[in-house]
Amino acid sequence: MAAKELPTMYGLSESDPGQDLIKRAGIAPANLEQIDRIMAEMGRMRQIERRIMRSSQQFMKLNETDMRAIRKMISAKHAGQSVTPGALSQYLGISSASVTKMIDRLEAHGHVRRTRHPTDRRSQCVEVTEETHLAAREQVGRHHAKRFEVANAMSPEEREVVIRFLAGTSDALESSLDSTTAGEAD
Secondary structure (H helix, E strand, C coil): CCCCCCCCCCCHHHHCCCCCCCCCCCCCHHHHHHHHHHHHHHHHHHHHHHHHHHHHHHHHCCCHHHHHHHHHHHHHHHCCCCCCHHHHHHHHCCCHHHHHHHHHHHHHCCCEEEEECCCCCCCEEEEECHHHHHHHHHHHHHHHHHHHHHHHCCCHHHHHHHHHHHHHHHHHHHHHHHHHHHHHHC
C-alpha cells in the first residue's frame, strides 16, 4: 500500500517539539516516521468514526446517549437478555431520573417500548422497536461490516499484531486516565 499524505497534527514534531513527553534520542528516523503514520491513521479513523456517528444520529434523530442506549438494547436482545432502566442507568453512567426521561422520549418517538420484566413483576424492561433496530443496523451495522472485511483480509499473524497494538494502546490510555483522575482526587 502506498504511503499517503496524512494530517500531521498527531506527529511528534508538531505535538511534542521539545520532547517534553517523548524522548526520541536513539530512535531511528524511519521508526519515528512509521510511528507518526500510525498516529495519523488512528486520528483519521477517529475523525471518520465521529462523522459516522453524527450521520447516524442525524438520520435517527437521536443524541449520543440515546444511540448508546439503543446499541445496548440491541446487543442485549441478540444475547437473549432483558434490559431494565436501572441497567441502562448503570451502563450509561446517568441518573435514574435521566434514564426515565430518555426512555419517555425514545418511546414517544417509537424507538423503544416498555415491557414487563420476565421474572420480576415489580420491574419493567425496555426493548428497541423493530423499526429502530433495522435503522440502526443499516446506519451503523454496515460500517462495522466494513471493519470486519478489513480484519478478515489479514492473516492470523497480522491480526494478532493489531490485537496486541490495540489492547496495549487501550491499556496505556486507561492507565494514563486512571493516573490523571487519581491526581484530581487528591
